[in-house]
Amino acid sequence: MNITNIDITRVIAHEVVRASQIAVRPPILSDDLVVLDEKGKSLVGRRLVDTVASGSHCVDVTVDDGSAGSPFDKATAMLDADNDGFVANSKHLANSLSTSQTAGPIKSGSAMFVEGTCLADGGASRFLAIIKADSDQALYKRVNGESITLTYVSDMLLGESQRLIKIAFLIEEAAREGDPAVGRQPEDFSVKVFDHLMQTSGDGDAAAYFYSTFLKCKLSHNAARQTKQFYEVVRSFIEEMPVSQAERIEYQGDLISYVRQNQATLEPRTFAQAVLPQDQQDSFVRKCREAGITQAFSKDLALVKGKLRRQSVKFSSNVTLYAPSEVFRDAVKITGTSEDGWTELKIRGSVESIP
Amino acid sequence: MIEAELQSAFEARQPALDALGRWVTHTIIAALEEQLGSKAAVTKFLQIPPKPRVKETDSFLEKAIVRKRKTDPLSEITDQVGVRFVVLLLEDIDRIGGIVEAGPWQAQKDRDFQQERLEKADYFAYQSDHFVIRTRSTFEFEGISIPAQLPCEIQVRTILQHAYAEMAHSSSYKPPVKLPEADQKHINRSLAKGSALIETTDDVFREIKKRLRDYNESVSALLASSSEIYQEITGEPANPNTALGELIAEEYRGLLKEVTPEKLRVWAGAQPGLKASLLQKRASSVFYRDSVVILLGLLVTENETTVPNRWPVDSDYLEDFYSMLGISTNGLF
Numbered sequence: 219m220n221i222t223n224i225d226i227t228r229v230i231a232h233e234v235v236r237a238s239q240i241a242v243r244p245p246i247l248s249d250d251l252v253v254l255d256e257k258g259k260s261l262v263g264r265r266l267v268d269t270v271a272s273g274s275h276c277v278d279v280t281v282d283d284g285s286a287g288s289p290f291d292k293a294t295a296m297l298d299a300d301n302d303g304f305v306a307n308s309k310h311l312a313n314s315l316s317t318s319q320t321a322g323p324i325k326s327g328s329a330m331f332v333e334g335t336c337l338a339d340g341g342a343s344r345f346l347a348i349i350k351a352d353s354d355q356a357l358y359k360r361v362n363g364e365s366i367t368l369t370y371v372s373d374m375l376l377g378e379s380q381r382l383i384k385i386a387f388l389i390e391e392a393a394r395e396g397d398p399a400v401g402r403q404p405e406d407f408s409v410k411v412f413d414h415l416m417q418t419s420g421d422g423d424a425a426a427y428f429y430s431t432f433l434k435c436k437l438s439h440n441a442a443r444q445t446k447q448f449y450e451v452v453r454s455f456i457e458e459m460p461v462s463q464a465e466r467i468e469y470q471g472d473l474i475s476y477v478r479q480n481q482a483t484l485e486p487r488t489f490a491q492a493v494l495p496q497d498q499q500d501s502f503v504r505k506c507r508e509a510g511i512t513q514a515f516s517k518d519l520a521l522v523k524g525k526l527r528r529q530s531v532k533f534s535s536n537v538t539l540y541a542p543s544e545v546f547r548d549a550v551k552i553t554g555t556s557e558d559g560w561t562e563l564k565i566r567g568s569v570e571s572i573p
Numbered sequence: 574m575i576e577a578e579l580q581s582a583f584e585a586r587q588p589a590l591d592a593l594g595r596w597v598t599h600t601i602i603a604a605l606e607e608q609l610g611s612k613a614a615v616t617k618f619l620q621i622p623p624k625p626r627v628k629e630t631d632s633f634l635e636k637a638i639v640r641k642r643k644t645d646p647l648s649e650i651t652d653q654v655g656v657r658f659v660v661l662l663l664e665d666i667d668r669i670g671g672i673v674e675a676g677p678w679q680a681q682k683d684r685d686f687q688q689e690r691l692e693k694a695d696y697f698a699y700q701s702d703h704f705v706i707r708t709r710s711t712f713e714f715e716g717i718s719i720p721a722q723l724p725c726e727i728q729v730r731t732i733l734q735h736a737y738a739e740m741a742h743s744s745s746y747k748p749p750v751k752l753p754e755a756d757q758k759h760i761n762r763s764l765a766k767g768s769a770l771i772e773t774t775d776d777v778f779r780e781i782k783k784r785l786r787d788y789n790e791s792v793s794a795l796l797a798s799s800s801e802i803y804q805e806i807t808g809e810p811a812n813p814n815t816a817l818g819e820l821i822a823e824e825y826r827g828l829l830k831e832v833t834p835e836k837l838r839v840w841a842g843a844q845p846g847l848k849a850s851l852l853q854k855r856a857s858s859v860f861y862r863d864s865v866v867i868l869l870g871l872l873v874t875e876n877e878t879t880v881p882n883r884w885p886v887d888s889d890y891l892e893d894f895y896s897m898l899g900i901s902t903n904g905l906f
Binding site: 220221222264270271275380488490499503504513 | 843844845846849850875876877878879882892893895896897898899900901902903904905
């Protein structure tokens with residue numbers, strides 16, 4: 219999603235800790251809104267664009283629990299709440315975030331609640347961002363006349379490293395209708411989550427706690443369909459690439475092995491940089507954008523499993539050559555074509571049987 | 574007229590011919606300077622500095638009496654003084670031709686190689702434009718009186734035509750010795766081949782020049798419409814020719830091929846938040862006061878992975894710019 223013209227209206231920050239520490243030292247929950255200067259706001263805006271806008275690694279999630287009192291309900295209510303309500307709901311959510319932090323390598327840190335407006339794909343929208351920001355360590359540089367001093371800082375927030383932030387970004391897509399006392403409906407919002415742990419599978423609970431345990435969301439029900447769509451966009455892009463047939467077959471193999479890798483999300487730009495030659499990357503990104511794929515999405519191979527299992531090449535004489543994908547790349551080589559219409563192939567191995 | 578009389582008459586007018594040659598050269602160079610804007614540009618334009626030359630007495634006599642037998646050689650022989658302008662491209666010939674035809678004299682085109690090419694379509698030989706000018710009335714130049722109707726020949730050719738002419742001059746055009754017929758045929762054939770090749774190469778040069786000019790014109794047009802669009806959006810004046818604009822046009826030369834002023838307009842029209850962003854950012858950053866940001870916006874939108882690779886200034890500007898456009902910098906910087 220293209221997100222521009224971010225204008226931040228209210229911000230508050232609280233401390234969040236691991237669940238096991240709550241009893242030992244209760245996290246500090248602030249009563250006051252944070253006043254950010256223009257540069258501070260601009261930095262927050264920049265981090266939001268980098269993590270949830272076009273080209274980012276955020277994924278769309280589906281609200282699993284939108285009932286009264288749910289995190290979705292508390293968060294969306296903040297948009298219409300007065301300052302007291304805003305502070306109260308943010309405290310509630312910060313507490314439940316601490317409570318959710320049970321699994322894996324989770325650090326204490328801060329929970330920032332950022333309310334604002336933006337243009338989302340050109341349309342004016344309100345948003346609420348919940349940012350779990352881990353503290354970073356750095357050196358603070360000061361210039362005094364001719365000398366420079368460096369001072370250790372242990373709690374810097376929102377530095378450049380995306381490993382240190384998790385974001386839930388709730389964009390209001392349809393305005394509230396009816397009774398203002400009734401909570402908001404999940405259909406009225408688009409919810410995006412950025413968490414670098416979600417990019418690789420195998421992190422299980424650690425990757426899931428933020429969007430699932432805390433936010434009560436689940437991976438988008440569209441994942442399988444999006445994966446299939448992406449796979450088809452790449453296939454047709456490779457078909458149109460200005461390369462030889464032999465190279466085309468290799469790119470096809472690259473696509474299959476990339477999709478089968480151990481990542482939990484797919485993202486067009488990352489794919490392009492990993493697989494395609496530099497001069498094709500931008501046209502690929504454009505093609506994905508035209509197809510509506512502008513950011514990462516959860517990988518679900520349910521609808522493309524068959525296509526990934528084996529790779530094939532069909533010849534104009536109706537001959538089709540099949541091989542398991544993992545074998546194809548190393549065992550089949552197209553070595554040339556002759557003018558009388560023959561293709562020369564090399565196949566590793568000797569004839570084993572004639573079934 | 575007997576030879577001795579002709580000789581002394583020709584020698585008597587040599588100072589006037591010399592002055593005429595210098596005056597013609599001076600007049601043409603002055604007009605070129607006015608068209609091209611500076612002395613330096615004229616020096617660059619002319620591949621060889623033009624030097625007027627008065628015909629040698631013997632050469633004149635030989636032409637008048639032996640070779641071409643004229644009844645009134647002092648009037649009929651037109652190249653008693655001549656000056657040659659050697660330029661780079663065919664189109665440069667027309668520039669000088671235009672100046673000659675509009676000059677303060679009576680001008681007549683004696684040889685028009687473009688016309689000769691068409692008239693003798695399967696013939697390849699010496700090519701050059703020749704003009705003969707004659708003074709309209711008697712006047713003084715640098716203290717020397719130049720009579721009316723004194724002729725001066727002006728040759729205009731490209732440097733390739735010049736190379737050919739120099740070669741041909743020593744072999745066939747004015748042969749110093751008579752060669753056996755078979756050898757002469759070989760030489761004539763080779764000269765024709767050379768002439769055809771040079772004509773082809775001149776055409777190739779023209780094509781190269783045309784492409785370069787088209788490119789430069791299209792880049793200027795893009796910067797100009799970037800500036801126009803910027804002014805329409807922000808309501809603030811903008812300069813289309815800035816150092817940053819030039820840098821960006823230079824670095825992204827390859828990508829600009831795909832861009833047209835119309836595309837730029839369509840892109841800007843599809844950015845509803847651009848006006849607010851630019852008005853806000855231009856207040857605090859000179860980068861956003863440069864109208865090339867419109868062109869850059871389209872380039873980034875269409876080439877988000879390539880643009881950072883060639884970015885010519887501090888990447889902070891570009892990262893902020895991506896953010897303004899709503900495009901994540903993830904994995905790019």
